[in-house]
Amino acid sequence: MDGYALKGADIAGASADSPRRLPVIGIVAAGQLPERAVESGTAMRIMTGAPVPDGADTVVPFEETDEVKRKQEGRPLDEVAVFSEMAVGSNVRPAGEDIRQGELVLEAGTVVRAAEVGVLASLGLDRVRVVRRPVVSVLATGDELESAGAALSGGKIYDSNSFSVAASVVASGGIPRLLGIARDNLDDLNAKLAATAGSDLVITSAGVSKGDYDIVKDVLEQRGKMNFWSVRMRPAKPLAFGHLRDDGGRDVPLLGLPGNPVSAMVAFEMFARPAIRCMLGRPVRPRPSVDGVLTGPIRNYDGRRVYARVEVEKRDGVYYATPTGPQGSNILTSMSRANGLAICPEDLTAKQAGEQVRIIMLDWNEEVDL
Numbered sequence: 468m469d470g471y472a473l474k475g476a477d478i479a480g481a482s483a484d485s486p487r488r489l490p491v492i493g494i495v496a497a498g499q500l501p502e503r504a505v506e507s508g509t510a511m512r513i514m515t516g517a518p519v520p521d522g523a524d525t526v527v528p529f530e531e532t533d534e535v536k537r538k539q540e541g542r543p544l545d546e547v548a549v550f551s552e553m554a555v556g557s558n559v560r561p562a563g564e565d566i567r568q569g570e571l572v573l574e575a576g577t578v579v580r581a582a583e584v585g586v587l588a589s590l591g592l593d594r595v596r597v598v599r600r601p602v603v604s605v606l607a608t609g610d611e612l613e614s615a616g617a618a619l620s621g622g623k624i625y626d627s628n629s630f631s632v633a634a635s636v637v638a639s640g641g642i643p644r645l646l647g648i649a650r651d652n653l654d655d656l657n658a659k660l661a662a663t664a665g666s667d668l669v670i671t672s673a674g675v676s677k678g679d680y681d682i683v684k685d686v687l688e689q690r691g692k693m694n695f696w697s698v699r700m701r702p703a704k705p706l707a708f709g710h711l712r713d714d715g716g717r718d719v720p721l722l723g724l725p726g727n728p729v730s731a732m733v734a735f736e737m738f739a740r741p742a743i744r745c746m747l748g749r750p751v752r753p754r755p756s757v758d759g760v761l762t763g764p765i766r767n768y769d770g771r772r773v774y775a776r777v778e779v780e781k782r783d784g785v786y787y788a789t790p791t792g793p794q795g796s797n798i799l800t801s802m803s804r805a806n807g808l809a810i811c812p813e814d815l816t817a818k819q820a821g822e823q824v825r826i827i828m829l830d831w832n833e834e835v836d837l
C-alpha cells in the first residue's frame with residue numbers, strides 16, 4: 468500500500484476522534500532501500516512495492532491518515548495523523564510468501580502456460596528445460612488439388628486439408644511442417660516424403676481408400692510397415708497408420724488421414740491429437756464430454772460409430788446438441804459451426820431427436836454456458 472510504515476503498537480486505539488500523530492522520518496519508494504529504521508513513535512512514507520524499513524511492522528494507507536488534507540492545505544509532510552488502528556502486520560507482504568527457498572516450484576511435466584512463464588520470470592529464469600514440441604510433417608495428396616491463392620482450372624479443387632490439419636497441429640501443441648501437395652504417383656509421393664526427414668510424425672491426407680490412385684498405403688508397405696487400416700467410425704473409416712523407415716533407419720509414425728475434409732479433421736481429433744499430446748509428455752486423456760439431449764436425428768447406415776457435428780448449448784441446466792446440418796464428410800462448414808461431436812454408437816441404427824447422447828466437447832466456448 469502507498470502509506471506510512473510504522474509500528475502497529477503505536478497506533479493502537481487510534482480513531483478519527485482520537486488520531487495518533489507521528490513525526491515522519493523519511494520516504495522509501497519501490498526499487499529503493501530505506502535509509503534508516505523506524506523507531507517507536509515514528510513513521511516513514513512508503514510506496515507500494517518498496518521494502519519495509521527495519522523496525523516497522525505495519526503499513527497504514529494514506530486514506531486512513533490526514534495525508535490528502537495536509538497536501539491540499541499545503542502543509543509539510545513532516546508529521547502524520549493516523550485515524551484508525553490496524554492489526555500488526557497489515558499491508559506488509561513477507562519476503563518469500565509465494566515461494567520459499569528450496570521449494571519445488573514447477574513439477575516436471577507441468578505445462579508452461581502464461582502463469583508458469585510469469586512464475587519462471589519471477590525467479591529470474593530466462594531459460595527452462597522443456598519437452599520439445601513434436602514437429603509434424605503435413606502432406607496432402609491428390610492430382611485434383613490446387614493451393615489456395617492460385618487460380619483453379621477444370622477438375623481441380625483447393626487443398627483445405629493441409630491447412631485444417633496444420634492448424635489442428637498447432638492447437639494440439641505440435642509444430643506443423645507444411646510439405647505441400649504430392650501428386651498421385653509413387654515417384655512424387657516418395658520425393659515429397661523425403662522432406663519429412665527429422666520430423667516426429669507424418670500426417671498425410673487422402674489416398675487411403677480403395678481407388679486406383681490411393682497409394683499412401685502402398686508407400687507405407689514399401690518404405691516401412693502399415694500397422695492398421697480402416698476404423699469402424701463415420702466419418703474417417705479408411706484411416707491408415709504405420710511407420711516410415713527414414714534414411715537413418717529411424718521409424719517415424721505416419722497417420723494417413725482420409726481425404727474428405729471432415730473425415731480428415733475428425734480422424735485428426737481422434738488419433739493425431741492424442742498422439743501429439745503423448746509426444747508432449749502429457750497424459751492421454753479424452754476431451755471433456757457431457758450428456759445432452761439431441762434436437763435432431765443422427766442416422767447410422769452401416770454399423771459404424773458415428774461422430775455427428777453438433778452445436779452444443781446449455782439451457783436451464785441441460786445441454787442440447789443440434790446437428791449443424793447435413794453430415795456428409797465433404798460439408799466442411801458444418802465442422803466450422805460445430806463445437807462438439809455427438810456419438811451414435813455402432814450398434815444403433817439411429818439416435819432420434821429428444822434422446823440422450825454423449826457429446827465430446829471440441830470447443831468449450833463461453834457461449835455454451837450462457
Ligand SMILES: Nc1nc2c(c(=O)[nH]1)N[C@H]1C(S)=C(S)[C@@H](COP(=O)(O)OP(=O)(O)OC[C@H]3O[C@@H](n4cnc5c(N)ncnc54)[C@H](O)[C@@H]3O)O[C@H]1N2
Nearest residue numbers: 607626627628629673674675676677681704725726727730
Ligand atoms: N470403393 C470405395 N470407395 C471409397 C470408400 C470405400 O470404402 N470403398 N471409402 C470412402 C470413404 S468413407 C472415404 S472417407 C474416402 C476417403 O478416400 P481417400 O482417403 O482415399 O481420399 P480421396 O479419395 O483421394 O479423396 C476423398 C475426397 O476428398 C477430397 N480431398 C482429398 N484431399 C483433399 C484436400 N487436401 N483438401 C480438400 N479436399 C480433399 C478429394 O477430392 C475427394 O473428393 O473414400 C471413399 N471411397
Ligand code: MOO
Nearest residue numbers: 702703704730796
Ligand atoms: O469415412 Mo468417410 O469419412 O464416411 O467419408
